[in-house]
Amino acid sequence: MASDYVLEAHDLVKRFGEFSAVKGVSFSIERGESFGFLGPNGAGKTSTMRMISAVSQPSSGTLSIFSLDPRTQGPEIRGRLGVVPQEDTLELELSVRHNLEMFGRYFDLPRKVLRERATELLEFAQLSERANDKVENLSGGMKRRLTIARALINRPELLILDEPTTGLDPQARHLLWERLYRLKREGVTQIITTHYMDEAEQLCDRLVVMDHGTIVAHGAPRELIVQHSTREVVELRFGTDSHEDRHLQLAPYAQRVEVLPDRVLLYVNEGDDTLRQLHAIGVVPTSALVRRSSLEDVFLRLTGRTLVD
Amino acid sequence: MTDTLDPRLGWSRWRRSWWYHAATYAHTWRGSVASTIFFPIFYLAALGVGVGHLVTQHTGLVQGQTYLHFIAPSLLATTAMQLGEGESLWPVLAAIKWIRNYHAAAATPLEPEDIYLGKLTWVATRSLGTGVVYTIVIACFGALQSWWSLTLPLIAVLITLAFSAPLIAYAATVQSDGSFMTIYRFAFVPMFLFSATFYPLTAYPGYLRPVVQLVPLYHGVALARAAAFGRGAWGAVLCHLAFLIAMAVVGVIVGRRTLRRRLVD
Numbered sequence: 001m002a003s004d005y006v007l008e009a010h011d012l013v014k015r016f017g018e019f020s021a022v023k024g025v026s027f028s029i030e031r032g033e034s035f036g037f038l039g040p041n042g043a044g045k046t047s048t049m050r051m052i053s054a055v056s057q058p059s060s061g062t063l064s065i066f067s068l069d070p071r072t073q074g075p076e077i078r079g080r081l082g083v084v085p086q087e088d089t090l091e092l093e094l095s096v097r098h099n100l101e102m103f104g105r106y107f108d109l110p111r112k113v114l115r116e117r118a119t120e121l122l123e124f125a126q127l128s129e130r131a132n133d134k135v136e137n138l139s140g141g142m143k144r145r146l147t148i149a150r151a152l153i154n155r156p157e158l159l160i161l162d163e164p165t166t167g168l169d170p171q172a173r174h175l176l177w178e179r180l181y182r183l184k185r186e187g188v189t190q191i192i193t194t195h196y197m198d199e200a201e202q203l204c205d206r207l208v209v210m211d212h213g214t215i216v217a218h219g220a221p222r223e224l225i226v227q228h229s230t231r232e233v234v235e236l237r238f239g240t241d242s243h244e245d246r247h248l249q250l251a252p253y254a255q256r257v258e259v260l261p262d263r264v265l266l267y268v269n270e271g272d273d274t275l276r277q278l279h280a281i282g283v284v285p286t287s288a289l290v291r292r293s294s295l296e297d298v299f300l301r302l303t304g305r306t307l308v309d
Numbered sequence: 310m311t312d313t314l315d316p317r318l319g320w321s322r323w324r325r326s327w328w329y330h331a332a333t334y335a336h337t338w339r340g341s342v343a344s345t346i347f348f349p350i351f352y353l354a355a356l357g358v359g360v361g362h363l364v365t366q367h368t369g370l371v372q373g374q375t376y377l378h379f380i381a382p383s384l385l386a387t388t389a390m391q392l393g394e395g396e397s398l399w400p401v402l403a404a405i406k407w408i409r410n411y412h413a414a415a416a417t418p419l420e421p422e423d424i425y426l427g428k429l430t431w432v433a434t435r436s437l438g439t440g441v442v443y444t445i446v447i448a449c450f451g452a453l454q455s456w457w458s459l460t461l462p463l464i465a466v467l468i469t470l471a472f473s474a475p476l477i478a479y480a481a482t483v484q485s486d487g488s489f490m491t492i493y494r495f496a497f498v499p500m501f502l503f504s505a506t507f508y509p510l511t512a513y514p515g516y517l518r519p520v521v522q523l524v525p526l527y528h529g530v531a532l533a534r535a536a537a538f539g540r541g542a543w544g545a546v547l548c549h550l551a552f553l554i555a556m557a558v559v560g561v562i563v564g565r566r567t568l569r570r571r572l573v574d
Contacts, residue, residue, distance in 0.1 A: 016574065053416055055415055055416060055572075055573060056573050056574055057573070074420065075322065075418035075419070075420065076418070078416060078417055078418050078419075079417070079418040081416070083416040085409070085412060085413065085416070087409060089408065089409040089410050089412055089413035090408075090410075091333060091408070091410060092408065093336075093337050094333060094336055094337075095336075098332075098333075098336055101332075102329055102332050102333055103329075103413070103417075105325050105328050105329050105332060106325050106326070106329060106414055106417035106418065106419055107325075107417060107418065108325055108418075154417075
């Protein structure tokens with residue numbers, strides 16, 4: 001079964017006893033694309049990642065990776081994958097270089113190849129100067145880059161990144177994004193989960209939003225914004241007023257009104273027009289901000305604002 | 310595209326896990342080597358020569374041996390047990406839960422069974438090395454009396470496996486290390502002290518002897534003694550061997566499953 005899809009999942013389910021973490025998700029990932037999984041904690045992202053990493057078996061549904069069956073061909077599939085887990089799993093007592101070389105042994109790569117690749121990957125991860133330092137002395141961003149470099153030791157066709165930049169400072173994140181772009185240009189297919197909407201917009205060609213174990217939306221980031229939000233959002237603050245009372249008054253002027261404790265959000269197509277209309281009827285907020293809709297608006301719309309732990 | 314479609318893939322994956330441990334050890338071994346060499350020397354000097362002096366004065370020979378000769382094989386047996394314990398509880402839970410490097414390994418072509426076997430065979434390898442060093446040290450104290458004592462390193466490996474295999478299996482099932490200290494205090498330490506380690510089984514009253522004979526380390530100590538002295542009834546030796554082999558086999562059967570359950574689901 002030759003196919004342009006690196007990965008095809010149909011109706012995947014993952015159950016742990018009575019609890020269903022993933023309740024029937026379907027998606028296909030094309031060669032060379034960057035595909036995102038968004039969703040709040042507990043949405044089933046990590047369980048999905050573990051299935052498509054050919055580590056845990058789906059409870060039901062069909063899954064094909066490189067047109068192979070993870071039930072019977074797990075080792076072969078994993079040999080062609082790179083996995084960047086949510087938490088770093090580096091050997092703290094070993095040097096940066098040795099972390100790469102040791103890990104390569106799991107793929108049965110000859111020592112000479114490992115030495116060459118380690119040098120190459122150290123360069124890629126901008127860690128050449130730290131090659132002989134112990135990992136425990138590295139900063140969070142460096143460890144993250146090393147984890148990614150390590151996942152590339154077998155030259156994977158598909159790289160799976162579970163929250164690659166969580167906990168990193170902006171400089172470290174941007175450097176990482178730049179490295180991921182480079183891999184994409186080299187043709188490495190990527191699957192990324194993230195909590196950061198700007199990251200998803202930056203990195204993903206297509207993405208799905210998961211909530212409670214199902215896919216609630218899928219498409220390119222811009223498409224999702226068009227489908228699930230308006231072009232612009234007006235954020236109004238009304239000093240000490242109770243914002244709840246504003247709902248009825250503002251409702252006619254927006255496609256959707258969302259009242260938050262500290263501000264009111266109006267989902268509209270032309271924010272400045274809306275502000276003018278509001279002025280005309282005597283609504284004078286203490287502050288008003290017009291901005292473009294973002295993926296974050298879509299995300300919160302689809303998965304709600306309730307805190308999930 | 311890929312370098313990993315290896316025809317050998319499938320039957321020798323655990324070998325890679327063994328290699329990983331070996332190569333990692335090659336970079337961190339310095340701390341453990343000194344203790345491997347000096348500990349048996351200290352132990353034999355303190356107990357064998359020191360306490361042995363008193364024993365010789367008061368009771369003479371123990372089972373026809375000087376006290377030093379008598380306890381030298383049990384030193385090897387208890388060390389083999391301690392190596393199995395030390396390598397199989399905290400390091401395994403750490404690899405699953407804290408450092409999570411078993412999860413990293415499970416994302417490669419390795420299966421959980423490969424990770425289990427790689428770890429176990431690596432611990433056995435360490436035990437073989439330690440067994441050789443101890444056998445040499447014991448020989449230097451003049452405590453070896455038979456060609457059978459050349460099997461002492463292999464006996465060390467068997468003892469280590471008998472403890473390591475089930476302990477890894479157990480460590481793969483726990484969520485925290487709370488129970489480990491309890492096991493040390495109430496299983497390992499008493500086992501170390503009461504497995505006819507420092508005195509013969511006959512020192513116990515008759516009704517206690519069958520209880521001691523159910524203690525795993527007793528079989529290791531008895532086996533090591535039989536090899537060092539080249540003396541022992543075949544029936545008893547086979548019984549000791551069977552006891553230790555059974556522990557290792559059950560450990561492997563259970564451990565492959567518990568580690569799979571832990572890493573894959």
